[in-house]
């Protein structure tokens with residue numbers, strides 16, 4: 015069996031799963047108000063009024079927990095020349111021929127682009143949500159701006175939901191990735207195959 019390399023600490027994993035739980039709770043409570051056909055989702059949160067009260071707080075908690083992980087990993091997500099190469103060769107990666115991409119570090123180009131999409135959506139969701147949060151902040155903003163905020167809120171939520179679906183799909187599709195976030199470690203073979211530059215870095219230091 016191949017040796018294991020530590021990828022996430024306990025604290026980082028806890029942080030990540032808190033984000034995931036809050037994402038589902040904020041997402042489902044928000045979808046409940048997106049269209050009448052989804053109003054039944056309010057049953058999970060104690061009915062309409064409670065869902066309306068809880069949704070913004072769940073959203074703020076999701077933002078804060080995301081900010082915690084973001085501050086830990088953002089510097090690993092700086093886009094480099096190797097990432098641009100990965101992005102242009104994505105079809106080779108999908109067909110299982112990533113051996114030409116030997117400079118992929120801790121995260122690949124796709125993961126990094128998705129990370130920055132998540133960051134942008136989280137910020138837009140927070141700022142736009144505060145702008146029409148009744149009865150606390152909404153009165154401070156003119157109606158035109160509030161309407162724009164509602165639109166941006168729905169748009170960034172949709173992009174984030176699609177982004178998370180891609181994120182989860184990729185985590186399952188690339189065998190051996192899920193354990194990075196459940197046990198904290200990955201096999202050396204996984205690292206060598208998918209993140210060769212990170213593997214070199216980790217094994218050089220023993």
Ligand code: HEM
Nearest residue numbers: 033034037087121125126129132178182185191192194195
């Ligand atoms: C059931 C849902 C989820 C699963 C199965 C999942 C799985 C994973 C896995 C396996 C990793 C490690 C990837 C690696 O190290 O290469 C990861 C990283 C990460 N996840 Fe999730 N995740 C889920 C939900 C979420 C949600 C809802 C968010 C945020 C909205 C999120 C944000 C992140 C971030 C920021 C990273 C670090 C990757 C980076 O910095 O580029 N995850 N996730």
